[in-house]
Amino acid sequence: MSRQPTPPQLLLENQLCFLFHRISRDLDAAYRPLLNELGLTYPQYLVMLVLWEQDGRSVGEIGQELCLDSGTLSPLLRRLQVRGLLERRRDPADERRVTLHLTRDGWALRRKARDIPESLGRKIVDDPAAYLQLHAQLTQIAERLEA
Amino acid sequence: MSRQPTPPQLLLENQLCFLFHRISRDLDAAYRPLLNELGLTYPQYLVMLVLWEQDGRSVGEIGQELCLDSGTLSPLLRRLQVRGLLERRRDPADERRVTLHLTRDGWALRRKARDIPESLGRKIVDDPAAYLQLHAQLTQIAERLEA
DNA sequence: CATAAATATATTGTGCACAATCTAATTGCA
DNA sequence: TGCAATTAGATTGTGCACAATATATTTATG
Numbered sequence: 001m002s003r004q005p006t007p008p009q010l011l012l013e014n015q016l017c018f019l020f021h022r023i024s025r026d027l028d029a030a031y032r033p034l035l036n037e038l039g040l041t042y043p044q045y046l047v048m049l050v051l052w053e054q055d056g057r058s059v060g061e062i063g064q065e066l067c068l069d070s071g072t073l074s075p076l077l078r079r080l081q082v083r084g085l086l087e088r089r090r091d092p093a094d095e096r097r098v099t100l101h102l103t104r105d106g107w108a109l110r111r112k113a114r115d116i117p118e119s120l121g122r123k124i125v126d127d128p129a130a131y132l133q134l135h136a137q138l139t140q141i142a143e144r145l146e147a
Numbered sequence: 148m149s150r151q152p153t154p155p156q157l158l159l160e161n162q163l164c165f166l167f168h169r170i171s172r173d174l175d176a177a178y179r180p181l182l183n184e185l186g187l188t189y190p191q192y193l194v195m196l197v198l199w200e201q202d203g204r205s206v207g208e209i210g211q212e213l214c215l216d217s218g219t220l221s222p223l224l225r226r227l228q229v230r231g232l233l234e235r236r237r238d239p240a241d242e243r244r245v246t247l248h249l250t251r252d253g254w255a256l257r258r259k260a261r262d263i264p265e266s267l268g269r270k271i272v273d274d275p276a277a278y279l280q281l282h283a284q285l286t287q288i289a290e291r292l293e294a
Numbered sequence: 295c296a297t298a299a300a301t302a303t304a305t306t307g308t309g310c311a312c313a314a315t316c317t318a319a320t321t322g323c324a
Numbered sequence: 325t326g327c328a329a330t331t332a333g334a335t336t337g338t339g340c341a342c343a344a345t346a347t348a349t350t351t352a353t354g
Contacts, residue, residue: 006199009264010257012212016271016278017174017264018193019285022214024171025341026292027164032342043310046165052153060332065159067169070333072311079309096319096332110157117156117164124163124288131163134284138166141271145173172311179312190340207302217303219341226339243302243349 030123034116038109043072044080045113051086051102052110058097067146085109177270181263185256190219191227192260198233198249199257205244214293232256 012018031042040048043066050065051057057065063073077100080086085106091097125131159165178189187195190213197212198204204212210220224247227233232253238244272278 006257007261009268010196010199010260012193012196012200014282015196015264015268016282016285017178017267019282019289020167020171020174021189021193023285023289023292024167025214026289027167028341030292031164041309042168046159046168049157049159049162052157053159058332059334067172068310069312071313071335074334076310094320094332098333110153113157114154117162120164121156121162123292135161135163135166137281138163138170142166142170142173145170145177145270175311188339205302206304215340216342218305218343221304223340241302241350245303 027120027124030120031116034119038112039083040109043068043076045116047073047076047080048085048106048109048113051100051106052113055102056099058091058099060097062100080106174267174271177267178263181266185259186230187256190215190223192263194220194223194227195232195253195256195260198247198253199260202249203246205238205246207244209247227253 008014028042031045035042035045038045046066047062050062059070059073059077063069077086077088081088083105084103086103087101088098089101091099121131125134155161175189178192182189182192185192193213194209197209206217206220206224210216224233224235228235230252231250233250234248235245236248238246268278272281
């Protein structure tokens, strides 16, 4: 039987990838109680961030911003629509496109979300300088992986 | 209407959390072609890593190692069993426990996985010193979030 | 010893992620 | 103009993640 000891690179504790995987789930769990009060999941919250920043974007534009395809976004957007947070309209200029438009309730939710980012940020790193350093380093890693 | 400009902390580009979310998915995508050749998904690969390191662990022990509950692990382990990579046995000493045991095929897969970690590691950071620094920083963040 | 509490795992239901496929609309070009 | 290629989005199917709940076994307690 091939029961040699496991080579060190196959040990879980040495793997950077698992740390990213794990932190991503930790963050999701940290967001959950806060977002529950807004009735949103984390990916739904991301879509709301994108629309709060610029309303009326299309499905494709949101997908590009969040690196998500229509298979993920279509049902997610339908749930936000059912909740009454946004409307979907066919773009008259290009009938293939569907644009999303926040409702009054969708805009109102922004006030309740205002304090979430800072609250979460503090859970990751305390020091603002470390925050910026890590942000820069991770941005570089993400872009490298997406290249 | 409440159409004040979005406060900066609600801007997607300023958020560390989204970077973690995004990198986690980028890594998943980077693993996919490599793991496809082994017929594994990334979470299945994590379970195999844990068992290669120490065979015969229980569902709960694996869950603790990977921070996963039985709702995720039960069906995942069943798929690995159906693939013939492991067997599940009721622990005779405690009939509530189910222990997992790699088959010959499960062990054989370790050889094919040997080069994956290094290949992935290089996609994240080139410099070994930077790898270690980031590993330490992320470990601290993960432990802080899980505290 | 009987039974209540705790523990280990499984099941169900919801939602995200992504590949593959499909439809409809638009664009390019011969 | 007419048709092929492209583009936008939706749908389907598989798998992960997690909350809530259920079941069976073990342990603790009176």
